[in-house]
Amino acid sequence: MLKILGVTTDISFVADLTMIHTNSGMTSPSLASLLHERLDPQAILNSIVRSVAGVIGAALASADGRSVAHSDHLVHDPSRAAMIAATMGLAGQLIGVVGGHQLEEVVVRSDAGFVIVYAVGSEGVLTVLARPSTNLHHINTEVRSRLEGLRGVVKAGR
């Protein structure tokens, strides 16, 4: 395992990329952005915002309520990370009502839009803010494909 930019990554992954770079003779922009996105939490969060129409922001925090990263244009607010941690803490107890053991997400719907919070392993939480008309299924799909990457960020930050 190799540590780059504070994120632990699989060295074989980096080796693959190096090989492709060597073969092509120049840096492919898409490949560079792929690597960047895979390592930088803010890039992952920005890509969530970009990928679904109606999503206005995304933020990553530790399960105990410390902000880790947030997408561009989202105002940093430490008390929001704490509120989200408290919400997930209570929800983690509430799932016992239906016999659940693993909290996956909490959806808060209001007249002004959604606050959706995803468990990122047991140590992180991802919050997505979206307008009322947003397709939640679409958000779910985009988020789930990035959870593993975010889990790596949270683990590396500990």
Next chain:
Amino acid sequence: MTTEHTFKILVTGPFAAGKTSLIQAISQSPVVTTEVATSGEEAAVKANTTVAMDFGTFALSPLDDSEELVHLLMFGTPGQERFRFMTDILKADVDVVTFVVDARAPASFQEARSMLALVMNGLRVPLVIAVNRCDDREQARQVAGYLGAGPDIPAIPCQLIDPESGREVVAEVLVALLDADDSALVTQGGIS
């Protein structure tokens, strides 16, 4: 005829003071906790931390000559400043405040002092200070003094890893509730 009294206790205090331990020591029902892994530099102090609330209950069995049943509902808060909004939510309609402080963490006293003043602000209920990791009444009194509590505020030395010690805190809470019932002169917990 049996009369039932239900009292709500707020258990609060700084990070890693022993709030969850107190509720776990006393509760007769399974404690509802919201503990998660601690991150950052706080992880060096302890592995888990409360992020929303703890909840536990305690029922006092009626004495022979009394027909009164007393139920205590204990609500514990997180300790870190960023969770202060949870304290504001949980302090609504509280009947007594138990403030937990770690006698062996003097670095937390200053924060504890402002925290105590904040939590008692707007409350007209009795206050009991549980001085954790302390065996000496004099020392407990001194710590309570650092927090701005006057000599009329009970300061209980306790070892909250020990359930027996937790019950002494409950006994003091019950006395404080009885006194408050007797007296109409309860001010804001006597905080200076």
